[in-house]
Amino acid sequence: MKVLIVEDDPLHRSYLHEAVRAALPECDTVLEAENGHVGEVQARQSRAEHVVMDLQMSERNGIEAARTIWRERPDTKILFWSNYSDEAYVRGVARIVPEGATYGYVLKSTSDERLKLALRGVFIESQCVIDREVRGIQQKSLGTAHGLSDAEYEILVDVALGLTDKAIAQRKKLSLRSVQNRLQQLYEKLDVYEDPGNGPEGWYNLRMRAVAVALLRKVLNASALERGERELRSARGN
Amino acid sequence: MKVLIVEDDPLHRSYLHEAVRAALPECDTVLEAENGHVGEVQARQSRAEHVVMDLQMSERNGIEAARTIWRERPDTKILFWSNYSDEAYVRGVARIVPEGATYGYVLKSTSDERLKLALRGVFIESQCVIDREVRGIQQKSLGTAHGLSDAEYEILVDVALGLTDKAIAQRKKLSLRSVQNRLQQLYEKLDVYEDPGNGPEGWYNLRMRAVAVALLRKVLNASALERGERELRSARGN
């Protein structure tokens, strides 16, 4: 049994190495990669079926890497190991998990014990192991309360990339008005209309404010933006 | 001699502890704090004059913590130790360094050797030690080429928070037109006018696009936004 570790921080990498050794005696080789690119190559060459993946690496982040790995071998078992549980990451992971794949998502702040349980759970027992806190975010992002639907989220990303309503309409094959409707839903869900009276009358540019709020709430983050930008550029052959 | 370590990752914290012990034999006590809040309190209580500070912690990030520490004791020597050299961080640090204070900024990716040199340089020799790469960002952000002036940067933050032109004008005590002028400068410096022909004619909402580009280039980041938001809310007594 082979395990591939993709993680850019050397300290964390060796810590993980140790944890894998301890938790999985049946594992005979442990490979390491220091960023997403190398990770993809390693996974391809070694045919490793078990991967521990950091999100948020420079070069190429974990979500991108996981996607290409899963595209090539959808039965690969991946345990995501991240510092943060930003909604943007959780959503990003959820959106690339292939049908029926087994994966896990644990935070770096969890105990040794839990990490080892997760390793065994995902790699040996083929369970999906999701950290409590991450699970919380997942739920919340589904709860209609202030959770965004996929449609709304997509619009949000397009707006955040700086596209005009017209451009979005074209991209999404919708009418201008529909895009604006979606935007209005967004504005409501993101509470953009707050106006704490005082000062400059709380005048907000709704479009910008929505994105700002999303960023502050971690519904969006830099890596989601980068993904969007890349898709945008490739979508128009560039 | 006392050294205070403020860092939320346990692995990095113990690594730092080790490094301090090794590099500074004259140091008799090493204190640790796991986030900015605790760091501030510790600094106040222990009267430590030497601090190693992570940026990007949950709870309260390093820049905030450093600012309050320096506000209370401007002669404190602080070595920033960060994963990233985002322009937003570099700018954030630069903007809070008191007149004549000694500080350092090294990346987590630098070698043990360099870290130890930096520790000695800042704490013992009272030199300012700035990592090569960080220095590069500093320079670039000054170079008039595509570096933003402070005025432009401020406007950028305001826009990114979602304020309207009018609100910004009021806040900055400028006329509407002046704000818009500054915005136009921003648009040029950030290359917002690119339009790779194909697709939906590359239609951008300039205001949003400028922010998107700034985020992608790390001129802005989430923590800069949070700072802005906090200032905004406090500015109008809220």
Next chain:
DNA sequence: GCAAAATTTGCGGGTTCCCGCAAGACAAGA
């Protein structure tokens, strides 16, 4: 299969944004 609910679309208008043009304001230098 049909009615209720949710989405999509068009229209119209009020507001904000983006920006060219040109007239003051202010500082530096000949």
Next chain:
DNA sequence: TCTTGTCTTGCGGGAACCCGCAAATTTTGC
């Protein structure tokens, strides 16, 4: 003092945004 350059401000207009209203369409639930 006069010139030159940079910065600010006002005016005006075209484009984009925000959104209420209502008809057309699709989806959902029974």
